[in-house]
Amino acid sequence: MNAFVLAGRALRLRCPHCGGGDLFSSWLTMRDRCPSCDLHLEREEAGYVVGAYMFNVVAAELVGGALVMAVAIATWPTPPWDLLMYGGGGLMLVCPIVFYPFAKTLFLALDLAFRPRGAE
């Protein structure tokens, strides 16, 4: 399946495999299986959960770092250092929570791109 289709569905928090929704019972709780196609959402492989968490942390920190850099560059030569220091620290805490469901579905899409359903 096309990787862009998989990623597009994942970014809309839909099942990358079938496009069905309702993958999360809460913001931080992913269901075991897709309600539409019964895909096992945490695919059976050692380290899969850790990989999804690392994907989340790296993506969140990159976006948070990029936002801090953008503010510093936009306000140069007098960046608001206090705002950047405390705001940046807050972003590093908030971003992983905000990005969590997106990281889970994107990591699932990445996994499906390399290891399609049926190959597990």
Ligand SMILES: [Zn+2]
């Ligand atoms: Zn599905």
